[in-house]
Amino acid sequence: MLTYYFYNQNINAEGNHQVHAPDCSRSPEAEDTIALGMHANCEEAIRYAEAFTGKTNFDSCTCCCVILEKSGV
Ligand SMILES: [Zn+2]
Numbered sequence: 001m002l003t004y005y006f007y008n009q010n011i012n013a014e015g016n017h018q019v020h021a022p023d024c025s026r027s028p029e030a031e032d033t034i035a036l037g038m039h040a041n042c043e044e045a046i047r048y049a050e051a052f053t054g055k056t057n058f059d060s061c062t063c064c065c066v067i068l069e070k071s072g073v
Pocket of ligand 1: 019
């Protein structure tokens with residue numbers, strides 16, 4: 001199932017752009033979001049964001065992006 005992802009154009013305290021899915025309670029103001037389109041998961045959305053922008057400072061939102069980080073995948 002694909003989900004629409006977007007990221008905050010403003011960096012957070014760690015210097016990263018946080019990637020969010022809709023309905024996130026921590027999602028930024030609409031005018032601060034950049035659309036990433038439909039993706040299967042947050043990791044894919046981040047990979048797309050990196051390719052799209054050429055930046056590498058993207059981070060998954062711990063609130064809406066549930067990733068099993070480095071769980072041997
Ligand atoms: Zn979020």
